[in-house]
Amino acid sequence: MIDILYFAWLRERIGLPKERVETSAPTVAALVEELRARSDHHALALSDLRAVRVAVDQELTDFDAPLTGAREVAFFPPMTGG
């Protein structure tokens, strides 16, 4: 089981801040494919990955990253702090 977190407009489009999924996806990209199949909201929010950033276990990474042993994956738009 992996906790999936969504922030900012991804959270709003998907309609959830968080969900637990049973997955054996080997990479973030494979997980994204599975998430897109969950609902139209997921498919729309994750349609253009150029507008999406990902963190695995709270470390920024990229879509090729492996998910071996991962507990938490977060998807969000490019950050706008400061």
Added chain:
Amino acid sequence: MSVPSPHVRVQTEGFDAGAELNAFSQGQPSGAVVSFTGIVRDSGGLQAMEIEHYPGMTERALSAMADEAIRRFTLDAALVIHRHGRLGVGEVIMMVATASRHRAQAFQGAEFLMDYLKSRAPFWKKEIAAEGAAWVAARQTDEDALTRW
């Protein structure tokens, strides 16, 4: 000599940037202190700014950035405070402060922290206006600013 630990706070409560700067500078033997304060700008019709963050990751990311700034610019101290939640125009959003033996390093450390914080710390801003609300889009210039480091 041990490497100094940064002071990092992520909070909803407001804070007095002047008092924070004085406390940071108090007894600071470094010789140079630089600070930056970010304030909610009135961009015409703005009612409030909502700042969302990623609890846990935000603190980790800010601490890692501040550790890196201390290492690269030989800082004696670094402070980062960033608020989240709903903020009004004119309210303080965040501040950074750096202390170093040399002025240039204190300035560079603060600029490095600001540049990284803009596009690598998990914060998202939403502008609330009478006409509606909109997420602030990331700017390519902020991303480009990282290449100089």
